Amino acid sequence: MLNGKLVSLRELEARDLDQVFLWDEQDEVYLFKGRYKFASKEDLKNNFIGYSFSQKIFVIKINQNLIGLTSYWAIDHRNKTCEFYAKIYDKNIDPLPYLTESLDILIKFIFNHENLSKIYIHISDPSDPIKPVLEKLKFTKEGTLRDHRFIKGQYVDTHVYGQLAKEENLMKIEPGQRRGA
Amino acid sequence: MITGRYVGLKTLDSDYLHMVYKWRNDPDLMAFYGLSPIISIEKIQKEIKTNKALKNRLDFIVLTQKKDPIGMVWLKRLDWVNRHCEINCMIGEKSHRSKMFGAEAIFLLLLFCMNELNLHKVYAKIVEFARESHHLVTLAGFKKEVVLKKMVFQDGKYWDLFIYGLLRKEFKLFINSTKGKKYLLSSRQI
Numbered sequence: 557m558l559n560g561k562l563v564s565l566r567e568l569e570a571r572d573l574d575q576v577f578l579w580d581e582q583d584e585v586y587l588f589k590g591r592y593k594f595a596s597k598e599d600l601k602n603n604f605i606g607y608s609f610s611q612k613i614f615v616i617k618i619n620q621n622l623i624g625l626t627s628y629w630a631i632d633h634r635n636k637t638c639e640f641y642a643k644i645y646d647k648n649i650d651p652l653p654y655l656t657e658s659l660d661i662l663i664k665f666i667f668n669h670e671n672l673s674k675i676y677i678h679i680s681d682p683s684d685p686i687k688p689v690l691e692k693l694k695f696t697k698e699g700t701l702r703d704h705r706f707i708k709g710q711y712v713d714t715h716v717y718g719q720l721a722k723e724e725n726l727m728k729i730e731p732g733q734r735r736g737a
Numbered sequence: 738m739i740t741g742r743y744v745g746l747k748t749l750d751s752d753y754l755h756m757v758y759k760w761r762n763d764p765d766l767m768a769f770y771g772l773s774p775i776i777s778i779e780k781i782q783k784e785i786k787t788n789k790a791l792k793n794r795l796d797f798i799v800l801t802q803k804k805d806p807i808g809m810v811w812l813k814r815l816d817w818v819n820r821h822c823e824i825n826c827m828i829g830e831k832s833h834r835s836k837m838f839g840a841e842a843i844f845l846l847l848l849f850c851m852n853e854l855n856l857h858k859v860y861a862k863i864v865e866f867a868r869e870s871h872h873l874v875t876l877a878g879f880k881k882e883v884v885l886k887k888m889v890f891q892d893g894k895y896w897d898l899f900i901y902g903l904l905r906k907e908f909k910l911f912i913n914s915t916k917g918k919k920y921l922l923s924s925r926q927i
Contacts, residue, residue, distance in 0.1 A: 635771070635890045673895070674887055699883025702902055703858055706819045711857060716883045716900075 558614070558665055560657045565626065565665075568613040573601055575622050579645040616644065616658045623654060626662050628675070636673040638666065642686060651685045659689055667721040676718040680705045695719045739797070741845045744838050746810060749785060749796035756798075756806045757781055760829030768891050769867045770827065793817075799828070799842045807833040810842045812850065821858040822850065826873070840873055844920050847877065851908050859903050864889050865896040878911035879903045 558565040568576070577597045594600040611629030615622050626642035642658050644651035666672050676698070679687060695717040703711035739746040749757070758781050760766060764774035788794050793815040799808040808828035815822040824846060828839045850856045861879060863870045879901035887895035911917040 635888060635895075637888055674885075676885060676888075696886065698885055699881075699900065701860070701882050701900065702880070703904055704819065704821065704902075706857075711819075716885070718886055718888075720887055 558661045560661050562618065562657045563623070563654050563661075564617050565614040565658060565661055566617065568615050568625070570601070570604060572615050572622060573597070573604060576600065576625065579625075583643075583645060614662070616642070616654065618649075618654070621646075623649065624651075624658065626658050628662070628666060631670075631672070636671065638670075638672055638675055640666070640675050640677055644685070652689065655686060655689045656692060659686075659693060663693070663719065673721045674718060676716060678704075678714045678716055680707065680712055680714045682712075690717045693719070739845050739849055741841045743802065744807070744841050744845070745800045745802075745804075746797040746842060746845055746849075747800055748789075749798045749809065749811075750789075751782060751785055753798045753806050754778065754782055754785070756829065757785070757809065760808070760827065763829070766827065766829060769864060769870065770825070771864070771889060771891070793822075797846070799838065801833070801838070806830075807838060808842070810846050812846070815854075819858075820856050821860060822854075822856060824850070824859050824861050826870070835869060839869075840876060841920075843873060843877055847903070847908060848921075851905055857905050859908075861901045863899045863901065864891065865899065866891075871899065871901075874901045874903075877903065878907050878917075880907070 574597065577594060577600050580594050580600075594603075611627050611631075613625060613627040616624040616626055623646040624642065624644035626640070628638045628640040630637075630639040632638065640662060642655055642662065644654050644658075663675065666675055677686070677690065677695075678701070679690075696719065698716045698718045701714040701716065704714035705712050755778075758776075758778045761772065761776050761781060762774055767774040785796070788796055788811075794811065794813045795815070796809060796811040798806050799810055800806055807830040808826070810824070810826045812822045812824055824843065826839050826843050826846075828834045828842075847859060850859050860882070861870075861874050863874065880903070881899060882902045883900040885898040885900070888898035889896045912921050
């Protein structure tokens with residue numbers, strides 16, 4: 557369990573799947589993350605094992621109440637990179653402080669425990685509440701993939717944000733050319 | 738077979754296993770693709786078979802007019818909902834690099850993507866130091882969209898990874914331009 561002042565994160569377990577399915581029903585986050593909606597609870601449960609092995613998924617909790625999910629995937633151990641996302645599904649709370657702390661915990665975990673050196677995120681929903689959080693956490697906008705997703709009958713852009721682990725943890729790039737380049 | 742003026746593209750199969758083995762074990766070449774330069778012939782054989790069965794990937798061998806294999810081009814992450822894919826080109830034979838063979842192979846594959854697969858967008862990921870590849874995709878009308886900072890570890894250093902994108906409408910503009918028409922005329926059949 558990873559604990560913060562407002563929230564704690566623990567790995568997603570089979571007992572959480574009913575709640576995850578409900579969130580998937582209510583929210584259209586699956587559209588923006590380029591995955592299909594789970595057809596049924598059984599579909600989600602049957603795929604849970606494979607799903608949780610291809611990525612690390614954490615539930616975001618306030619005390620015993622689940623309020624959202626955060627995950628990271630596409631873990632590249634050679635280049636020490638991964639993609640991540642976080643979402644507060646509970647509509648009764650202001651997502652900003654909880655999202656900020658959840659991401660802060662997740663990022664520290666990825667850099668300090670998984671020993672990765674770069675994380676990045678794709679955002680296709682212009683009103684995604686994670687956008688101000690990324691700015692607050694000093695992410696760099698690295699570019700825009702034009703017309704990258706087809707959502708509700710139209711192509712939309714996908715914005716890419718990234719953050720590097722602290723400079724001192726990375727090998728310095730010396731000026732000059734690579735051999736053969 | 739997709740036929741152009743100088744090169745043709747043919748579906749990759751195990752007939753070309755030994756050539757692929759040679760290219761895949763060239764460390765200088767593999768540095769551009771983030772692939773291990775040490776791979777056995779059995780693993781390559783398995784990889785060709787596995788990739789052939791994938792619905793989101795297409796591999797082609799690049800042949801000269803004399804049918805000599807000189808490299809490979811491939812499409813990966815074919816996304817049928819968002820209608821885009823990643824394009825890759827590798828001219829394995831040193832004597833055929835920097836001589837427009839790669840440019841024509843890319844152009845033929847782009848024609849295939851837009852006219853046959855009916856894609857909306859094609860993108861390419863190119864590591865910072867692959868200067869010729871940057872030139873090649875810019876020539877074909879791709880636009881730089883993203884620079885992923887320090888994304889690739891190679892030769893003891895981290896390098897930026899560039900993502901270039903080409904939309905269908907931009908490709909149409911390109912083939913209607915003088916340069917594009919010249920290209921189009923040179924590719925006799927698709």
